[in-house]
Amino acid sequence: MSSIAVRWAGPRAVLAEVPTLAEVLALHRRVTTQPLPGQLDAVAGARTVLVRFSGHEAAVSAAAALPHLDLPTPGRPGGRDVTIEVVYDGVDLDEVGRLTGLGRDGVISAHTGQPWSGAFGGFAPGFTYLVGEDRRLHVPRRTTPRTAVPAGSVALGGEFSAIYPRRSPGGWQIIGTTAARMWDLEREQPALVRPGDTVRYRAVRELADPGNSATPSGKRQGPAGPGAGLEITSTGLLSLLQDLGRPGNGDLGVSPSGAADQPSARQANRLVGNRAGAAVVENLLGGLSLRAHGDQVVAVTGAPVPLRISGSGTPRSPAMGHPFALLDGDLLALGTPTAGLRSYVAVRGGFDVQPVLGSRSTDTLSGIGPASLAPGAVLPVGAVRGLPPVGSPEESMLRPGAGTTELRITLGPRNDWFTAGAIRALLTREWRVTNQSDRVGVRLAVSSTDPTGAEEAGVLERARSGELPSEGTVAGALQVPPSGQPVLFLADQPVTGGYPVIGVVAAEDVSLAAQLPPGHLVRFLLVDPATLAPSALTAG
Incomplete structure (x- = not known):
């Protein structure tokens, strides 16, 4: 019998949840080698696989089919073998030695003495979560994340090891440095390590090209010079x-x-x-x-x-x-x-x-x-040969005006992380778009004109504590960080996230959310993910 549980992640995506990482890899391999009808993307997480679809009907069919899929037998990943040279000079190496009881040399020996399997990607292009069999290297993330981790930093976080492809914020424990270019768009396969690959770390005294090769190539090509x-x-x-x-x-x-x-x-x-x-x-x-x-x-x-x-x-x-x-x-x-x-x-x-x-x-x-x-x-400007005729004038497709804009939302996939009062607040309060919004997401706060007048109405209280293992996200996801104030993801949303998503705005309304200026008011209308009809579900 299948161990796959399905959670809705908006009307066009489902989150398939399984008990172990091995089953994650098996399920991900199944849906990438044999895609479901209408499937656009499949993103593996620590205990889930997020599957996105081209439309609502395809997602409904997949939600019914996924629990009955037969998964391939877990085995050795079928990817490539990759060796990465590391200088073990990380700022957290001594702390990891203390946390694990292995000491500095023991951490290096354990890190280089086992193969690491590419489990899933996310966080940044070329950042692949690697899992090993030696549980002694399982260490917590830093209590306070660093605002900038250098490119090429080799790190441990939870049960995973990874390499930061570019300078970015991060909360993992840094144990070393590599010159390997983890992401390079000049290569046929831009990511040096992909899910399914096997990685072996090799300790070296110095890097062949320190501080250079680790800098990722983003190929930020600008427009052409003078011309038509x-x-x-x-x-x-x-x-x-x-x-x-x-x-x-x-x-x-x-x-x-x-x-x-x-x-x-x-x-x-x-x-x-x-x-x-x-x-x-x-x-x-x-x-x-x-x-x-x-x-x-x-x-x-x-x-x-x-x-x-x-x-x-x-x-x-x-x-x-x-x-x-x-x-x-x-x-x-x-x-x-x-x-x-x-x-x-x-x-x-x-x-x-x-x-x-x-x-x-x-x-x-x-x-x-x-x-x-x-x-x-x-x-x-491109060639115009073979293009359709110029179109007729059309009215604007923009709907937000003065007053409050209504956005349709489905609960989940992690609404069970929140109290009934938090869900009630989400669905009954007016929310204000803050000026800390961009193409990644719209940050929301409770409206100062909310009838309750309660400051705490703007905080969505959790029903459970702890860290959510990283899992895939979609545009429209309403993620709630520890502050309790929601962030509505837009087009440039992160591929994976570690904060619970209380609900997902319907894809048809995400473009509307992208047009909301700071100060604009929003209300959420709950709809059923299977039918898109207004839901009879209440928050309390």
């Missing part, structure tokens, strides 16, 4: 290239990313006759200006902004949601949004920059994709 296209003369607060993202790379620690408001990005491409996945410019809070090199057809959607064209002839103000001509030398300027946050600029032919892992999107969390746009860069 659109030249950036001003970026405003932030302007990025985005398309529909790079799903399917979760095991590499790479999030899908893509446009934060995908319906608006699709609409912009539709208006100029592009395919839905063509690259567009995503602009935050206006201030973007572009000069045409050659005649172009352009459309702007998303957050409504005043548009102004100057250059050839009389200055004019084209309408949002309409395709319009931008003649050679013309300058298009975007003003401040009257609603929402993010506007999208599409050009007929799309912006023709080199894709990274199949996408032209900039991932602000991992650093993958084109660099943020800067004045002086010229974005080349």
Whole structure:
């Protein structure tokens, strides 16, 4: 009989839970070698496999099928053998020796004296959780995480060993340093270690290329130099290239990313006759200006902004949601949004920059994709041969206005980590978008106008303590850190997380959440994950 339990992770994803890491690896191998209908991605965690689907119906079918899957017999991983040279000079090596009772030399001997198996990815591109058989090296994470761990740091955390591919915050115990480049987009397989690989650490006195090879290659390619296209003369607060993202790379620690408001990005491409996945410019809070090199057809959607064209002839103000001509030398300027946050600029032919892992999107969390746009860069425009006709004008797809925005949410996968009062507060309070929000997530706090007037209403209290083993997350996940104030993940969300997710916003509403400015109020409407109908479930 199968030991797989299924938890909903929003209407388009399920979290399959199994008792042991060996069963995680077996289940992950099963769904990656024999994908379920409509499956987009499968991300292994310490005790779970998160499986994402293209639509709700596929997720419903998978939720029924997963508990009945026959898993392959656990065995030696079928990946590659990788040897990594390490100088054991880590700042926590003596502390790990004390915690384990092995001493400094004993830790080194135990770390190098066993094979380590690649279990799952996450946290950062190229960061692979490795598991060994020697339980003596199981050590707790640091009480206070470091704000910056150098690239190439070899570390232990819980039952795992791993190597930090890039400089980043981290709470693991650092025992050594390697020069191995863990992530390099110049390689055919960017990650040096992938799930299923077997790693052996080898102690050395010095590194062949210290402080250099360990620095990851993110291939942050910028736009081309002068030529036909659109030249950036001003970026405003932030302007990025985005398309529909790079799903399917979760095991590499790479999030899908893509446009934060995908319906608006699709609409912009539709208006100029592009395919839905063509690259567009995503602009935050206006201030973007572009000069045409050659005649172009352009459309702007998303957050409504005043548009102004100057250059050839009389200055004019084209309408949002309409395709319009931008003649050679013309300058298009975007003003401040009257609603929402993010506007999208599409050009007929799309912006023709080199894709990274199949996408032209900039991932602000991992650093993958084109660099943020800067004045002086010229974005080349692709060929227009064979494209559909330019589209007809359309109304804005943006729905948030004044007042409170309602977002549909399903409970889980970890709502059982919270008290009934916390769930009741989530569903009955008004929540305010804080100014500490970005493409990774929207941070929420209780509204100061909430009828209860209670400060504690903004804290979602846990029913249980302890650490949640790392598991996959999705865009729309409402993760609750120890502060008790929820964070709603957006396009650049981390692939895995260690804080419990109390609920997941419906995929159709995530783009709406991405357009909510600081101070805007939100209410959550509970829906059933299997039917998407308003749920009769109450919080108390």
